[in-house]
Amino acid sequence: MSRYLGRRILTGILCIFVALCINFVIIHAAPGNPIRLLVGKDNPNPQMIAELTEKYGLDQPKIVQFGKYVGNLLKGDMGVSIYTNEPVSDMIIDRLAPTAMLALTAAVLAAIIGTALGIFCARRVGTKLDAIMGSVSYLFDSTPSFWLGLMLILIFASTLHVLPTSGMIDMRADNEGFAKVLDIMKHMILPVSALTLTLIPYYFRIARSSIIQVMGEDFITTLRATGMPEKRIFRKYIFRNAILPTITVFGIQMAYLVTGSAIVEIVFSWPGMGSFVMTAITRRDYPLLMGIYLVLSVSVAVMMIVVDVLYSALDPRISHESK
Amino acid sequence: MALLSIRDLSVTYHSGTRHVKALNSLNLDINEGESLGIVGESGSGKTTLIMAILRLLPKGSVEISGEAFLNGKELISLKQEELLKMRWEEMALVFQKSMNALSPVHKIGVLMSDIYRIHKPEVSKRDARRRIEELLELVNLPSRVYDLYPHELSGGMMQRVSIALSLMFNPKLLILDEATTALDVVTQTQILEEIVALEKKLGITRMMITHDMSVVASTCKNVAVLYAGCLLETGLTQDVLVEPLHPYTQGLIKSFPVFDNDTHQPLQSIGGSLPDLSSPPPGCIFEPRCIKACDMCRESMPRLKEYGQGRFAACHLAGGEINV
Secondary structure, eight states, X not given: OHHHHHHHHHHHHHHHHHXXXXXXXXXXXXXXXXXXXXXXXXXXXXXXXXXXXXXXXXXXXXXXXXXXXXXXXXXXXXXXXXXXXXXXXXXXXXXXXXXXXXXXXXXXXXXXXXXXXXXXXXXXXXXXXXXXXXXXXXXHHTSOHHHHHHHHIIIIIIISOOSOSSOSSOSSSOOOHHHHHHHHHHHHHHHHHHHHHHHHHHHHHHHHHHHHHHHTSHHHHHHHHTTOOHHXXXXXXXXXXXXXXHHHHHHHHHHHHXXXXXXXXXXXXXXXXXXXXXXXXXXXXXXXXXXHHHHHHHHHHHHHHHHHHHHHHHOHHHHXXXX | OEEXXXXXXXXXXXXXXXXXXXXXXXXXXXXXXXXXXXXXXXXXXXXXXXXXXXXXXXXXXXEEEEEEEETTEESTTOOHHHHHHHBTTTEEXXXXXXXXXXXXXXXXXXXXXXXXXXXXXXXXXXXXXXXHHHHHHHTTOOGGGGGOOGGGSOHHHHHHHHHHHXXXXXXXXXXXXXXXXXXXXXXXXXXXXXXXXXXXHHTOEEEEEESOHHHHHHHOSEEEEEETTEEEEEEEHHHHHHSOOSHHHHHHHHTSOOTTOSSOOOOOOOOSOOOOTTSOOSSOTTGGGOTTOOHHHHHOOOOOEEOSTTOEEOOTTGGGSSOO
């Protein structure tokens, strides 16, 4: 197991490095230049441009720039934002927490609700209720999360005035302690709903189909023949076998959720990575962009390793093959 | 006194407007301590028969009528709780695909002791483990199999695990559904010999489903020939194999290779295939494929008639009354 884990971590690091190279190439290949944006469109001063370009090392060959960046990274230095002059690491940490809060809540809720609904329908295959829920799942699956977000704002915030439209905290009320937590939770309801509702269909369909599949397996007939009560067969054997694909989907979804919730974050003015990435791109803030993409690729790699390890712990057939 | 007697057992599968009669008024007896082989081609209703008496057929789309008595208790109308108790304690089953017979993500021993403790909840985990290891030893498996997963065993070993599992409570009736079909001939012979030895030791009555005539010939005292849900012939294995009364049995035997074949007769197959059971032929069920069929066969289904001690056949032409 530890050898397996070691190998997975090594391949993970390799993946992150490859992602880093690709990010660097794409960011620098994109048209536009942070210095030009910094000095402004009107009345550009050539001397100032040259000075700034030199200051940020942008006059050096790309390969040298990349080497320096990687060198600093290994020392734990992610650089300084060209636009705000703040350390990139501090800026990202500020933004990562709200995103993680939103993404994790939505993913966990969607996984639990979707799986529960999937189980519900799998035990009623072929009934009208099952068919209706299947259609509804496709409806939500094809609904864009930003549209759903806007509709939720329209209904619950603009018309009914029960929930806040945007942001993470109420700026006017100076809440402290528990009141602050409650305030944040209130602000989370709509964006989390928008994300969760569009994620539920994945878990619903995966759970439903894998439970139906496991229920038809030979060993279920064996267990029935042994006189095991249906409830126990379901809880102990069907569920345990059928949950494996859900874990895979959860991992992939989690990896995408950190980036995929960007649009919902923008719709709700959530102070997370979403709007942050957008501004970093428009400003061509190279160190910040590199930093953001690095954090995203690390989070994807970590999620994948976590899922793989979890999977091999739950499915003996996997760990056996990689021993 | 028969251990298992099946009376007029019929099973119909309903699917939309189609009604497939998979079993047609079957009557069968197995005496205690005997062994019965049920032979027939794929789709003849062999598995439906055991699924019906074990009550493992899906509810709703399947209609079962008739009776099946095990040790005097009627199975088809038995209450669910009593059925759960009877399963495995009095009748156990070894499945065809033993590679898939156990949950792939549970250790073999853990699953087996879970089953053990369903019927004997008072037994401690430790004692359950001891009993499982005993069972594994009984089928010549090392006790370390307890801590292995199904995918870590070979097909033959998994078959032994399935047999060990089926012997857990010394069931009165042991049903083997094509239990050795997936194995190579060497392992098959080994396992069959072990089963026969164990059944003598434990006093088990065996019902064996197979399409392999040689398995029946070497291990079963009695044989029943099933075709399209109908019982065509039954009797002592040696009688039926040496002197088959029904044209279908004759065809089955001819289609099986004989090694010391001096006459070098080519293998014969039975032409055609199973009839559509949602609209069976009006006369004898085998008539469309029978090389000896006459007018009478096209009109009525022959009843099972007795020809000597425990020997039955359902054919108008059997016994040489009308010989064509």
